[in-house]
Amino acid sequence: MSATTVTAAAPDRAVPGLPEPLPGPRPASGVPFLRLAGVELRKMLDTRAGRWLVIGIGAVIAAALTVLLVQDGGEHPFADYLQATTMPMALLLPVVGILAVTSEWSQRTALVTFTLEPRRPRVAWAKTLAALGVGVVAVLTAFAFGAAAHGAAVAFRGATGDWELAGTAVLGAAGYVLLGLLQAVGFAMLLRNTPAAVVAYFALPTAWSLVGQLVPQARTAAEWLDLNRTMEPLFTGSLTGEQWAQLGTSVGLWVALPLALGIWWITRAEVK
Amino acid sequence: MITVDHVTKRYGSFTALDDVSFEARPGRVTGFLGPNGAGKTTAMRVVAGLTPASAGTATVLGRPYATLPNPGRHVGLLLDASAQHAGRTGREVLTLGAILTGVERRRVDVLLDLVGLTPKESNRRIRNYSLGMRQRLGIAHALLGDPEVLVLDEPANGLDPAGIRWMRGLLRDFAARGGTVLLSSHLLNEIERVADDLVVIGGGRIVASGPTEQLLAGSGTVVRSSDDARLAATLAAQSVTVTPVAAGGLLVDADPGAVGRAALAAGVALVELRGGDERGLEEMFFDLTASSSREGVAA
Missing domain, CATH: 3.30.70 (Alpha-Beta Plaits)
Structure with missing residues (x-):
């Protein structure tokens, strides 16, 4: 034990091995929310899965734009090009959102995440904000690439420029991507399991759409609660007050409710 | 300083922790000893605020872990070296921690060097790491925020004898600087050489505790x-x-x-x-x- 006593009595700085103590006092305030959101954003893209998903989306968009440029001499309206860039994002980006949440459980990184920031609702909101950030960048990219491709078709393929978009189509394209992402994040928080969340995200709304079309009793409910249907008017033109209300109701059911329940659940779940 | 005060944790009819009380004091290495399934990990998870206690309280540096501001700058945790994303590189894991806790990125290299992960190894994805490498990465992650308290769950698992000796020296140094160390093990002879105090747990109960020498x-x-x-x-x-x-x-x-x-x-x-x-x-x-x-x- 005498050796221990000698070590303990030695001056603090003489201890080898350990790095120098960090200068300054220890923080008395928590991790700023934006820093947390920034880290969550980085976590979405720094894994092999995340990176390949983004590369995959880029490849699908490139393929779709190539087809449009080659087909009929590129003679398509801007709306078509926009759809070609938006659709792959709307379909595949939600998987990025799902993985951002479920990988914390499947890869068990929640252990680290929730010990570095024990205020779990903040982590959940940071993930939601990061997903939104990805979505906004995706929408802007979709517009930029769609416009560039259409411009290229006009300039180099001699296509007629047709830049007309329905008044709410921009909103529709953005909503399509952003609401899909939020819905996916909500489902992922509720289920915390990658296959379950992916299947639920893709199958449930489609199944509900089918029920709404095939079962007469469910028709009125579907008009208000089928997100696929309530979003349609956004792409074609202006919405009536009732259509806005229907859109709002369906967003509440498919996006806000899963998110709220998911965040509540994450706060309580035991992290294994 | 870690204080666990009459903590009980029940899962249905199973009692994982039964009225557990112990302390880990600054300047000392406290060994948490018990066979597999004795409740060591559960107790450490209660300390880290990951598992809510059914009764009793656990505090770190005088307050519940969850109320520590930027806890990574106060407490270094290694609860499970395998709980890392397999598709992330070791360096990226440390970089994420550095950004979140507000530590300069330079420290990532310092710590990689300290735990003996080469630049090449640090840029490999964790799925290719051996358990020993994961433990080293975990120790680096725990030390990232220059904490006052270290909580390590079976950190010697997967380390070779030289690695175990290196870690012992590291923990002794950490305690010599006035830090608090709580480390668990199911192997007595692995822990008795480094621990100043021992807390022995079996079947969810503390069965002995005190200075190692006395025990x-x-x-x-x-x-x-x-x-x-x-x-x-x-x-x-x-x-x-x-x-x-x-x-x-x-x-x-x-x-x-x-x-x-x-x-x-x-x-x-x-x-x-x-x-x-x-x-x-x-x-x-x-x-x-x-x-x-x-x-x-x-x-």
Whole structure:
């Protein structure tokens, strides 16, 4: 034990091995929310899965734009090009959102995440904000690439420029991507399991759409609660007050409710 | 400083922790010893605020872990070296931690160097890491925020003997700087060399705790005498537990002084008298945990 006593009595700085103590006092305030959101954003893209998903989306968009440029001499309206860039994002980006949440459980990184920031609702909101950030960048990219491709078709393929978009189509394209992402994040928080969340995200709304079309009793409910249907008017033109209300109701059911329940659940779940 | 105060954790009818109380003090390495499934990990998870206690409280640096501001700058945790994203590189894991805790990125390289992960290794994805490499990465992650308290769950698992010795030195240094270290192990001889204090848990209950030296000394006495049977009878009359050793002599659950006095009283000449060795503590550990795990099953 005498050796221990000698070590303990030695001056603090003489201890080898350990790095120098960090200068300054220890923080008395928590991790700023934006820093947390920034880290969550980085976590979405720094894994092999995340990176390949983004590369995959880029490849699908490139393929779709190539087809449009080659087909009929590129003679398509801007709306078509926009759809070609938006659709792959709307379909595949939600998987990025799902993985951002479920990988914390499947890869068990929640252990680290929730010990570095024990205020779990903040982590959940940071993930939601990061997903939104990805979505906004995706929408802007979709517009930029769609416009560039259409411009290229006009300039180099001699296509007629047709830049007309329905008044709410921009909103529709953005909503399509952003609401899909939020819905996916909500489902992922509720289920915390990658296959379950992916299947639920893709199958449930489609199944509900089918029920709404095939079962007469469910028709009125579907008009208000089928997100696929309530979003349609956004792409074609202006919405009536009732259509806005229907859109709002369906967003509440498919996006806000899963998110709220998911965040509540994450706060309580035991992290294994 | 870690204080666990009368913590009980129940899962349905199963009691994982039963009225557990212990302390880990600054400037000391506290070894948390117990067989697999004894409750070590559960207790550490309660300390880290990951598992809510059914009753009782656990505090780190005087407050519940969850209320620590930027906890990574106060407490370094390594609860499970395998709980890292397989598709992320080791360096990226540390970089994420550095950004979140607000530590300069330069420290990532310093720590990679400290735990002996080469730049090439640090840029590989964790799915390709051995358990030893994951432990080293975990130790680097725990030290990232220059914490005052370290909580490490079985950090020696997967480390080679040189790695274990290196880690021991590291923890001793950390404690010498005034830090608090709580580390768990299911291997007594792995922990007794580094721990100043021991907390022994079995079946969800603390079965022994105190300075390692004391627990070692209190692990009994080996005695051989001119008349072992007579000495055994005398000791038994004092309600001291006596176990005959096959090779001759007795293992007595009392300190050498008491045994010597008993021999004097019995008029028996001593041939050998010494305090319990490592094996004695190991037996105590085995007995304590075995008996309490039987109780655990019966309950």
